[in-house]
Amino acid sequence: MKKILMLAAAFLLTASISSVADPLKVGFIYVGPTGDHGWTYEHDQGRIALEAALGDQIETSFVESVPEGADSERVLTQMALSGHDLIYTTSFGYMDPTINVAQKFPDVKFEHATGYKQADNVATYSARFYEGRAVIGHIAGRVTQSNVIGYIASFPIPEVIRGINSAYLHAKAVNPDVEMKIVWVFSWFDPAKEADAAQALIDQGADILMQHTDSPAAMNIAEDAGIFAFGQASDMSKFGPNAHLTAIINNWGPYYVERTNAVIDGTWTSGDTWDGIGAEMVKMGPMSDKIPAEVQQEAQALIAAIANGDYHPFTGPISRQDGSAWLNDGEIADDGTLLGMNFYVEGIEGDIPQ
Amino acid sequence: MRDVEFLGINPAVFLSTMVVAAMPVLLAAMGELIVEKSGVLNLGVEGLMIIGAVCGFIVSVETGSPVAGLLGALLAGAILAGIFGLLTQYFHASQVATGLALTLFGLGLSALLGQSYTGIRPPDFSIPNFGVLSELPVIGILLFSYDFLVYFSLALVVGIWWFLNHSRTGLALRAIGENHNAAHSLGYHVIRVRLVAILFGGACGGLGGAYLALIRVPQWTEGMTAGAGWIALALVVFGSWRPFRVVLGAFLFGGVTLLQLNLQALGIAINPAYLSMTPYIVTIAALVVISGMGSHASLRAPACLGKPFDATK
Missing domain, CATH: 3.40.50.2300 (Response regulator)
Structure with missing residues (x-):
């Protein structure tokens, strides 16, 4: 032995x-x-x-x-x-x-x-996916007819909650009547369940879907139902040529090259990187012509403002769901709070599952 | 009548969605029921479903015909199950290990086969036209709104029930599952019958997978069955090896999942974790109740389930 x-x-x-x-x-x-x-x-x-x-x-x-x-x-x-x-x-x-x-x-x-x-x-x-969520929230708020946005959520972790809040805030900002219905599927990847969740949201009146799950199943359902949806993580337009408005695209390549090079050079150190649209770690997909031209312009302006740092999607005044103040007028959320975000902002209905 | 709602959910729409949601596991469970009734435990249902899904998808995209896709799925499932049959029935490989291997093999092979088929839409399934019947309030949605495979599957359930209880071959199959030595001494071909049962089970599993990829989602994504095969296996036990109870179980599983999603969309504050675990709690409760009823007849796994048969011993 x-x-x-x-x-x-x-x-x-x-x-x-x-x-x-x-x-x-x-x-x-x-x-x-x-x-x-x-x-x-x-x-x-x-x-x-x-x-x-x-x-x-x-x-x-x-x-x-x-x-x-x-x-x-x-x-x-x-x-x-x-x-x-x-x-x-x-x-x-x-x-x-x-x-x-x-x-x-x-x-x-x-x-x-x-x-x-x-x-x-x-x-x-x-x-900083929430930067992309702000853009799709804005588009959804302007495009929706039924004023109901359906959101397929995966797990109640800060990452997902942050995305919901960001999308809601920016939809609400351009459409005061907007309502967000959220379904938690407790899975990152389960096409059948994602499809069922999409259907349930459509049955409840949603005419635009957002998702924080990984498969393009909801996009297919949206296409069949004749409503709109956004690609998640990747361009999903081929799953719903008519439904696909735009996509939040995760772009990891440059980061992987930079960090791997650092290991080769011997300059690698531990740390935390959190980049967004500015550093192109988050990119927006092409805009569908189903989005009215002026809304496209607004969205592009929003993307530009986020990219050059003029605008932060979590800028006060923002209250928590229970009505208590979170950010004062003009105050910008700090990364620590964002990273641990475990509350809905004011106006979202329902509870975060524990 | 048409707009009757309960808690904001239209029951007719809900029930019809539930039927569709239950179809993949229902088909796979029906196949596995026959396999287990013949005394063979095939744990590879997940693998059969995913192979059926990918092959059905490929064939229907290539030919442009959904029906050809379904046939392809049937065939692919049967072929994969045939490998299982060959290994377990002729080479006496362990059924449990072979079944598990079948699942892993199916998942891997389907990923390979389907590589260039992601992001494609399969040809549409037409819903049969029932004319005025589908215009009827409630009943129209509830009974006349499905694709033909739903009607076929429900007919299959009745057929399987009749086969197992009222046909000579069905009784022989059950006899083999209960006591293969006795059946053998009566002159039944144990291995041959089991092989046919396994092929049938494979075909059903493949069809279930194809339903998922061609009708319910409809797209091909790697790993898209996401555990449906295991639920099918559980349903057979839940249904205590009886066709109609298995159907009930499939609707229950599908229904609870859907209800959970619908209630959430409605904003009703029930922790989804409770609703997610409901089907499994119901299964356990049902098993307890059934076995608590005491009599031998209720919870009746085929006595030779999973046992290898060797005529030379």
Whole structure:
């Protein structure tokens, strides 16, 4: 038994020594399939962009459809053991597994998407999706006829709640009668359930759908029902050529190139990156001609104002759902509050599931 | 009459959506029911469904005909199930392990096959025209608003019930599932009957998957069955191996999920977590009640379920 262990140790040692000369091994773990045409698809596009940019200097691999929780810890351990030098963990639920595995492998660098826990070898990154939500909220508020916006939400985490608030505030700003109906499906990826949720919202009068889930199922349902919807994470126009108004597109490639280069140069340090439309981590898809020209102009102006920093989507006065003041007139929300956001803003009906 | 609403939900619209929502698992569960009645446990339903979904999708896109797609799905499901049958019935591989492998294989293979088919719309399914019948209030939506596959599936349920209870072959199939040695000594071809049952189960699973990809969602996305195959397996147990109870279970599962989403859209404050767990609680409760009724007859798994048969022993 001892012999075997020593052999194994020797093997691991040589493996790690030889990896110094080899290309940098970069691993990705995904919560959904790369073909989801949403969240995971865009992360994989980022990985492909990384390969294109750095070529022979790196070698990438990925594991897809890894459930959040204990399974992901196993996959991460396996990745670290197999000589990966840098691992991107691309879903919120990988947060604790990433921290746990990072403790055991101090020489491996980890980059965790959308989380808030860091370590010496764990950096976090996310995109200010709420900036894109502000734009689609504005468009929805101007385009809706029934004044009911349907919102398919995944899990009640700050990321999702922030998106709902941002979309609602900007729809309300241009349309005081607007109402937002929210359905929580408690899944990131379940096309059948997403389709059912879309149908339920349509039955309740919604004529525009937004989603914070990963599949384009709702887009299909919207197309069939003759209503509008927005692409999520990725351009989904081919799923609903008439329904698709525009999309919030996650653009991870530049970040992956920058951070991977930093590891190669030896300049990588832990930290937190939270970029938005300005840094092009969030991009808006092409606007459909179903959006009236003046609304398109307003939306472009909003995008420009957010990009150059003139406007922050969470600028006071804003009250919480219970009526208590959150931001005073002109006050801008700080990132800490945004990152931990666990309340609806005033005007949204219903409770956040606990 | 038409606009009668209950809590803001139109019951007729709700029920008809529920029927459609239940179809994929219903079809798969019906197939698995026959398989289990013959004494074979195939845990690969998820794999059969996803292969049916992708093959049905590919065939219908390539031919432009939804019906051809359904046939393709039937065939693909049967072929995949045939591999399972070959391994478990002739090579005596473990049914549990082979079934699980079938699921993993199906998920992987479907992702490979479907790679260039994401983002395409399949040809539309036409809803049969019932003329004035579908104009009738309530009844029109409730009974005459579906695609033909719904009617076919419900007919299939009745057919399966009749087959299992009133046909010689059906009784033979049940006998094989209850005691394969006795059935063998009576001259029944245990392996052959089981193989046919497995192929039938595969075809039904494939059809269920195709319903999802061609009618209900309708699109191809990797992993789109998202656990429906496992629910189908649970439904067979829930329905205590009886066709009509399985249908009831399928409607219940579909209905509770839909109700949960509809109530949320209405803004009724029930924590969705409770509603999400309801189908499973109902299953457990039903199992407890059924087995609590005591008699042998109620909760009756086929006695030879999952046991390998070897005529030479």
